[in-house]
Amino acid sequence: MSESVDLKQHGDSVYVYEAPVRIWHWINALAILVLCITGYFIGSPLPTLSGEASDHYVMGYIRFAHFAAGYILAVGILGRLYWAFAGNEHAKELFFPSFSKKALLGAWHEILWYSFLVKEPKKCVGHNPLATYAMFFMFVLGAFFMIVTGFALYGEGTGMGSWQFELFSAWVIPLFGQSQDVHTFHHLGMWLIIFFVMAHVYVAIREDFMSRQSMVSTMISGWRMFKDNRP
Amino acid sequence: MAKIETFYEVMRKQGITRRSFLKYCSLTAASLGLSPAFAPKIAHAMETKPRLPVLWLHGLxxxxxxxxxxxxAHPLAKDVILSMISLDYxxxxxxxxxxxxxxxxxxxxxxxxGEFLLAIEGNAPLNQDGMSMIVAGKPFSEQLNHVAKHCKAIISWGSCASWGCVQAAAPNPTRAVPTHKHPGLPNKPIIKVPGCPPIAEVMTAVIAYMVTFDRIPSLDRQGRPKMFYSQRIHDKCYRRPHFDAGxxxxxxxxxxxxxGYCLYKVGCKxxxxxxxxSTIRWNEGTSxxxxxxxxxxxxxxDGFWDKGSFYDRLSGIHQFGIEENADQVGGTAAAIVGGAVAIHAAASAIKIATSKTDQGDK
Structure with missing residues (x-):
């Protein structure tokens, strides 16, 4: 996380995010955008279209986009999980955040920094510790919950005997009691992911201005640049 | 033990011809989703098997x-009650x-x-020692356990026996429990046939299946017969094309x-x-x-009384004393988070501005 970070000088660059991580990040971001928009319109459909039913297929297209994006999200996260083991040390941070004393103190310092109570944030090569916690608890666990409940709801349509039903619906729906509660919690899960996205985008842009290393450009180029010489 | 008449014998006694009997067998096979090859098997079973004794208990x-x-309508309840089963109580x-x-x-x-079928309509309340439901001077709860101990299998008729239904809705003052959660119930196979009420043809077909094949129908994870409860109303709804069209x-x-457009937006469940x-419909397939x-x-x-409005697709979330659904809670929280982000961004901008002025002063 912050190995030998103190030695990083102004203009130093470290290759942090490898190509598969960056490609996944943006595909995943797009999938989430599509999922949230289409998901919202599945729950609260657009105004009714007049004419014959055979003239339109609006809900059909919206649902198709939702399911397709859902598959991309699920497959993407599986691929990203593989890369946590195959990639460099920073690739692990998303799935296996550190809870060492140093990391916890780092997270506390980050909270103080966001509360305007300390003058400077710490330098981090990878994610700062607070970010790893937010990503793990809100995004990773949130996405996992959405994938499981999402496939359970999808399995209801594909029906008994389909792998989606047998692997997901068959135990998720009895676990919640009935399908309606699975729907309700799937909606709540969407809002959790939206909170994460709001915080994530805001903080990334803010850190780009105010922290001591590059932020947004790092997820594009992969290189982390440091802005000053202080430890 | 006296010889029990077969279904066929009883039917013939009532003046039903063999031709009608065979027609009924084909019809039953079709309603159970079986191939035509099963019609003779059903006929054979009806001709040879003794009628199934059934005790039908009523709780809350x-x-x-x-x-x-x-x-x-089909198979005629008259036939089922009087002929296929021996409804003793x-x-x-x-x-x-x-x-x-x-x-x-x-x-x-x-x-x-150990041979008869126990059909339960309603459920047993447990509070006040079960005094909210008395049969013959004793709590129904006792009668239920007593009869269940000797039965072959249990059918939970309706949402009351299957899930609890209205008497078990929050706050459930009598602590009514569905059959499978009833304390002290012996371990017997339970077939849930939920619905308030269940469809008549579903009820009779479940019994017809058990008489014919001498076994309980295949059940899903929640104990409902797959042949009638494996698909949602939505999957076979005749208004589904309007849903897909938006x-x-x-x-x-x-x-x-x-x-006649889709009722999704007015809370159709x-x-x-x-x-x-949506396939069998009600009252002889009328509607x-x-x-x-x-x-x-x-x-x-399960728990359909406690999931908020009948006209809302999402379950109610009972928090802060206000009934909200997931999107209202989420939308409000998103507005708060968005507001917090805006304020924080403004504060950050001020911080940047002031630190630049500081540097300028030096």
Missing amino acids: ECTCCSESFIRS DDLIMAAAGERAEAIIDETIEKYD QFVEEFDDEYARK GPTTYNAC FPIQAGHGCIGCSE
């Missing part, structure tokens, strides 16, 4: 299951009353120990309601309800709620 309930059952429709009626229970247990009733009585209403222009209320689902 509204009798809607019985009302539905006796309106079965049903305090609702039996002629006997009082001690004489109650004696039949013990008689049946004695004669057919054509919805926006409010009751609007133009779209008159055109079809997409979350497992039942056969079902959606066909009548009202959304499904999900009466065959």
Whole structure:
């Protein structure tokens, strides 16, 4: 996380995010955008279209986009999980955040920094510790919950005997009691992911201005640049 | 033990021809989703198997299951009750009353120990020592466990026996529990046939299946017969093309309601309800709620009374004393988070500005 970070000088660059991580990040971001928009319109459909039913297929297209994006999200996260083991040390941070004393103190310092109570944030090569916690608890666990409940709801349509039903619906729906509660919690899960996205985008842009290393450009180029010489 | 008549013998006694009997067998096979090859098997079973003794107990309930059952068109409830099964005890429709009626229970247990079917309509309340439901001077709870101990299998008729239904809705003052959660119930196979009430044809077909094949139908994870509860109302709804097209009733009585568009936006629970209403329909296939222009209320689902409005697709979330659904809670929280982000961004901008001024001063 912050190995030998103190030695990083102004203009130093470290290759942090490898190509598969960056490609996944943006595909995943797009999938989430599509999922949230289409998901919202599945729950609260657009105004009714007049004419014959055979003239339109609006809900059909919206649902198709939702399911397709859902598959991309699920497959993407599986691929990203593989890369946590195959990639460099920073690739692990998303799935296996550190809870060492140093990391916890780092997270506390980050909270103080966001509360305007300390003058400077710490330098981090990878994610700062607070970010790893937010990503793990809100995004990773949130996405996992959405994938499981999402496939359970999808399995209801594909029906008994389909792998989606047998692997997901068959135990998720009895676990919640009935399908309606699975729907309700799937909606709540969407809002959790939206909170994460709001915080994530805001903080990334803010850190780009105010922290001591590059932020947004790092997820594009992969290189982390440091802005000053202080430890 | 006296010889029990077969279904066929009883039918013939009632003047039903063999031709009609075979027609009925084909019809039953079709309604169970079996191939035509099963019709002779059903016929054979009806001809040779003794009738199945059934004890039908009533707990806390509204009798809607019985009302539905006796309106079965096919197979005719008359045939089922009088012929296929030997309905030895049903305090609702039996002629006997009082001690004489109650004696039949013990008689049946004695004669057919481990052989008879226990059908339960309603459920047992546990609070106040079960005093909210008394049968023959004793809590129903006791009668239930007593009879269940000797039966072959249990059918939980309706949402009361399957899930708890209205008497178990929050705050459940009598602590009514569905059959499978009843304390002290012996370990017997339980077939749930939920619905408030269940569809008559579903009820009779479940019994027909058990008589014919001498085994319980294949059940899903929640104990419901797969042949009737494996698909949602939505999956077979005749208004489904309007759903896919994005054509919805926006409010009751609007133009779209008159055109028969999808009732999703006015809270139809079809997409979350497992039942056969959209295929079998009600009252001899006349209609079902959606066909009548009202959304499904999900009466065959667990806890349907406690999931908020019948006209809202999402479950109510009871927090802060206000009834909200997931999107209202989420939307409010998103506005708060968005506001917090804006304020924080403004504060950050001020910080950047002031630190630049500081540097400028130096």
